[in-house]
Amino acid sequence: MAELWRKGRVHPVRGDLTGYETMNDLGRWARRFDLPIREFYTSNAQYYFSFDTENFRENIAALYFDDTSVALHTDPYTDDDYEYFVQNGKNYQAWVARKRVVGLRHILYYADHDPASDLVTISRTPKDVWGH
Numbered sequence: 001m002a003e004l005w006r007k008g009r010v011h012p013v014r015g016d017l018t019g020y021e022t023m024n025d026l027g028r029w030a031r032r033f034d035l036p037i038r039e040f041y042t043s044n045a046q047y048y049f050s051f052d053t054e055n056f057r058e059n060i061a062a063l064y065f066d067d068t069s070v071a072l073h074t075d076p077y078t079d080d081d082y083e084y085f086v087q088n089g090k091n092y093q094a095w096v097a098r099k100r101v102v103g104l105r106h107i108l109y110y111a112d113h114d115p116a117s118d119l120v121t122i123s124r125t126p127k128d129v130w131g132h
Contacts, residue, residue: 017045023059030064037063040089041072046104051096060096065089073122075108085111087122098126 004010015022030037040063051057069089074082085108087095095107110129111120 018053018056024062027062027064036066038069044074044076050102085120
C-alpha cells in the first residue's frame with residue numbers, strides 16, 4: 001500500500017457513503033476510463049449507519065469492481081485492538097445487495113478467522129449461506 005501511495009496510485013476520496021454524488025461519480029469515472037477500483041476502504045464508517053440508509057446499497061452497487069478488487073473493513077469493537085477484514089469487491093456488493101443484511105456485522109459474522117494472522121477473510125457469499 002505504501003508503494004502504491006508513493007507512485008500516486010492511491011486516490012483518497014472524501015464523500016458521503018450514503019449521499020448521491022460521490023459514490024456514483026466514482027463508479028462512473030472508473031467505468032469511463034476502465035479503471036476498476038482495486039481497494040475500497042471505509043475505515044469503520046459503516047458502523048455509523050444501517051445499510052438501509054438512503055442511497056447506500058445503490059452506491060455500493062455503482063462501484064466498478066473487477067475480480068481482483070477487494071473491500072477492506074475495520075472492526076473497532078474487538079477487544080482492545082482493531083480487527084481487519086478483506087473481502088472480494090464483488091462479494092461485498094452481493095452481500096450489501098441483500099435486504100436482510102442491514103449492517104457490516106451481518107457480513108463479518110460469516111468471516112473466516114485465521115489464528116496465525118490478524119487478517120480475516122470473507123469468502124462465503126450470501127448464496128453459500130442462504131442457498132439462494
